[in-house]
Amino acid sequence: MTNLTERFVIGRIGKPRGLKGELRVFPLTDEIERFQNLKSCYLEDQQENILAELQIAKCRIVHDQVSIIFKNYDTRDLAEKLKNQFISVARSEAIVLSEDEYFVADLIGCEVYDQNKGYLGIVSQIQKNSANDVVIVCKSGEKDLLYPNLRNIVQQVDLAQGRIDVLLPPGLYEIYR
Known part of the structure; x- marks a missing residue:
C-alpha cells in the first residue's frame, strides 16, 4: 500500500510584476482555474519543506497566466523574497477527481x-x-x-x-x- 500525498504543488512563483507585490505564478496543474477560488496556500521550497502558510489577497488569470498578491507581501521587495518557491495546497483543497482518475x-x-x-x-x-x-x-x-x-x-x-x-x-x- 502506498502513502497518498498530503499536499499538491500547483505552481512555481516567478518574478514580481509592478510595485505592489504582484507575483507571476507558473501553474503546475492542468486546472488553472483552481487559482481563482484559492484563499490560502502553502509556500514550499524545492525540497518540499513548508516555509509558511500564505493568505491570498488577490488573484487574476489573464491568457493562461496567473498573478497573485499575498497578504503581507504587498511591496516588490517583499514579494521578491518568494521568487522560485512553490505553492501547494492540502489534499482536502485539491480538485475533485472522477472515479477513474488519480493524482x-x-x-x-x-x-x-x-x-x-x-x-x-x-x-x-x-x-x-x-x-x-x-x-x-x-x-x-x-x-x-x-x-x-x-x-x-x-x-x-x-x-x-x-x-x-x-x-x-x-x-x-x-x-x-
Missing part, C-alpha cells in the same frame, strides 16, 4: 508490473513533458526504466494496493534492462 503524485512509491515481464520496480519520480508525463521506475541494481503515462500503456492503477499494471510497447523494456 500523478500518488503514483510515487507504487510497484509496477508489466503483463509480459512481471515486476519492474517502484515509481520513484514523474517527469512532466510537453507531450505526456514520463514515469520513472527504479529497481535495485538495475537501470531506471522510463515509460510514458499513457492510457494504452497503463492498464490499471490500484492506489489502495500501491500497484500499477502496464503493458509496455515492444522493445521498450530492452532499452533499459
Whole structure:
C-alpha cells in the first residue's frame, strides 16, 4: 500500500510584476482555474519543506497566466523574497477527481508490473513533458526504466494496493534492462 500525498504543488512563483507585490505564478496543474477560488496556500521550497502558510489577497488569470498578491507581501521587495518557491495546497483543497482518475503524485512509491515481464520496480519520480508525463521506475541494481503515462500503456492503477499494471510497447523494456 502506498502513502497518498498530503499536499499538491500547483505552481512555481516567478518574478514580481509592478510595485505592489504582484507575483507571476507558473501553474503546475492542468486546472488553472483552481487559482481563482484559492484563499490560502502553502509556500514550499524545492525540497518540499513548508516555509509558511500564505493568505491570498488577490488573484487574476489573464491568457493562461496567473498573478497573485499575498497578504503581507504587498511591496516588490517583499514579494521578491518568494521568487522560485512553490505553492501547494492540502489534499482536502485539491480538485475533485472522477472515479477513474488519480493524482500523478500518488503514483510515487507504487510497484509496477508489466503483463509480459512481471515486476519492474517502484515509481520513484514523474517527469512532466510537453507531450505526456514520463514515469520513472527504479529497481535495485538495475537501470531506471522510463515509460510514458499513457492510457494504452497503463492498464490499471490500484492506489489502495500501491500497484500499477502496464503493458509496455515492444522493445521498450530492452532499452533499459
